[in-house]
Amino acid sequence: MNAQEETSTPAVEILPSNDKNPSSVGLKKVTPYWHPYTTMAKGRWLGRELLEVVSTEYRDRSMDFYRYAIESGVTTINGVVAKADHIFQNGDRLENVVHRHEPAVTSTPVKILHHDKERGFIVINKPGSIPVHATGRYFYNSLAEILKNDFGFEKPYTVNRLDRLTSGLMILPLNAKLATKLTEEFVQGKVKKEYIARCEGRFPEEDVVCEEPLLTIDRQMGLNVVHPEGKPAKTLFRRIRYDEYNNTSVIHCFPQTGRSHQIRVHLQFLGHPIANDPLYSDPRIWGDKLGKGGIDTTPSDERSAPQAPAHLVLDGPNPESLSPSPNQSGDAPPSTERKLFPRETGHDIGMGAPVPLSAQAVDIITRLRNMKDEDEDWGRWRDVVFRAKGKLMPSILRAPVLHEPPPKKRAGRRKEKKAAAAAAAAEAEKAALEEPTDATPAPGTDVAVEEDNATAPQAEATPVADSAPAEDINKPAQITEEDVMKLAAEDASAASQAPPPAPELIVDKNGMYYCSECFVPLHEDSKPETLYIFLHALRYTTSLGTFETEMPEWAAEGWDWAR
Structure with missing residues (x-):
């Protein structure tokens, strides 16, 4: 079941501005909402710990927060509350409940x-x-x-x-x-595609053809470069006009292939990147040449641990380093040697790349990450408010819920069920032949074959009761996708008369704003x-x-x- 297709649309409000500056215009923003996310384990996850995978695949929050969220019980694997050290196996189904803050988009309408x-x-x-x-934080x-x-x-x-x-x-x-x-x-290649771009500098008057192969080297940042191991790509460029007053050229682009970021990377390679491209035309990332002629592709194993900026004074332990997790009494357990995760050492850069990265490529990705952190006021390094809070719990869940793990479905059981269903169907057909032709089956006598669906709805959520076994009361709440969808739909129906207010803000002593629902830096x-x-x-x-x-x-x- 695809949660994004089945979940009822929550009551959301389209805001013309952000939560902190109501006077800004030109933006469309959706009120934050809780959302269930389901996916099957990807090949690159197999044999790796849950916390390592989450902290490597996503960088919006600190590593310390991801551990806290998992320990709060909002993540399940195959219907059972997950532990941070769970090792992914083929066929694992990951369910996670997230408080989604969709980035603002322009208010320009789709036509x-x-x-x-x-x-x-x-x-x-x-x-x-x-x-x-x-994709990512975008849905509505x-x-x-x-x-x-x-x-x-x-x-x-x-x-x-x-x-x-x-x-x-x-x-x-x-x-x-x-x-x-x-x-x-x-x-x-039967479709003729034509684009318009405004690029840096005086583009040549004659037509220019670029046929450099392209390769995606960083999935998180969406970074593509010219690389000999890349896919073939070809683009024809024709200048329309050069505007001397801002030193840019308007050009007509005719891509002959359809590679990711093809026009953007080919223009950068030619020394004329798109003038306002935040990824391919920033000298702080690419230097004065802005990537003209491509980058070095000599493989390198050099990596360095991510560092907070010198001006930032951390409030407590480094949230980007997994210090020992406090136990229930609040005392820190004895320090033990452990293997550092790739994100702590910088070796997460290049993990998903199809080829070994060069030192220059690693440096470019590091600069891109640092610029993103700087644009967000280094919020990932200041992501500490949750340390003073209780377990992360969606507000739409009135009470913790517990579920028995769903029974494992084995091929043998499926064969037995199908054989039994076939036998029952044969008996029903035989009995029908012996009955008069105008006879109608009695209610409830239809033969039904249960579908073997790994994501079939589980038992209805049951609040924790006084009669629950003592050992179960202290277990993390097993929050499933079905619980969230059901309760979110109820909340949406109840709030249909008026959109819900945006979550309240938390302000720390340094003036950092946080969401009161999920404690994300704003x-x-x-x-x-x-x-x-x-x-x-x-x-x-x-x-x-x-x-x-x-x-x-x-x-x-x-x-x-x-x-």
Whole structure:
């Protein structure tokens, strides 16, 4: 079962600003909400501890917080409350309850440019800042959910995708048959794609073709580089205009392939990165050359532990180092030698890379991470408020709930059940042949075959009662996906008359704001003009026809850009 599909939409309020600055405009933000998340163990997780996996896959919170959250009981594996040292095995089902704070997006609306009801597809203009699919911290602010909730398109097929920061045209089939056909056109290179970009410097007047192979080297930061082990890629660039007053060029881009960040990385390689690209055009990351000519690809094993900035005075133990966890009495247990997790030593950089990374690549990723931390006021290093709080508990759960672990499903049992069902069906068919043809079965006599579904709903949640066994009362609450979905739906129904208020804020002695529900450090929302880049999908030509949008505002001649 997919929790994101089955969960009732919570009562949320679309806010024009962040929680701390009600006067800001140009943003759309969803009120934070509790959300159940379910996934099966990925190949790269197998044989590794839960806490190691969580702290490596995600960097939004401190390592100390991830341990605290797991110990609070909000994470289950195969329906049983998980322990931090659980070793992932193939087939493990991870369920986690998170308090989702979706990042703000621009208030620019999605536009439906064309709706072909007969052939079953729509053409839209996607604003920059909105991801196509629910990913990371985005769900209701994703294109798929906006089309569903605001326009009533239950299942648009996103056969072509745009980066979150990229704006422009998308063609979305509304049925599987057309989606398959259009996907084949994109894969076979039959679709002519045209983009507009504004890049740094004076781009050459003649056409330029870049055919450098591209490789994703860091999944968390979404970093792609030119690399000999990468996938083939080809882009044609044609200058439209050079604007001397801001030293940028507006160019027409014709990608012949569809690699991740293809136009952005090819322009960077040519020495003309997209002018406001936060990933590929910042000299603090790439130096004065801004990545022109690519980076060194000589493998290196050098790594260093992450360090807090010199100006930051930590309030207590370092939250990015897993100091011994206090026991129930509050006393720290004796210190014991343990193996450090990759995130503590810096070896998480490159863990998921398809090739060994060079020292320059490691340095670039480290700078990107530090810039992200700086933009968030080093909140990950100041993530300590939860230490003075009780266990993390979703407010929608009125009381802790306990569940017996679901029975393990073995292949032998499935065969026995299917054999028994087949025998029962044969007996029923035999009996039906002996009855008069106008006879109707009595209520409750239908033969039902139970589906073997690993995510089938479990027993109904039962609050802890006085009659519960003493040893169970002290166990962590086994919070399952079904509990959260049921109670969230009840809360949404009860609050349908008025949206719920945003969570209250906690302020520490240093002026850091935290959410009172999940204790996440809160930061000022980004400015709308920083949530998109100067890259726009202008025109697509397919078997369905040629479709295009208007030129983006920032591509106009004489457009004033306040850097």
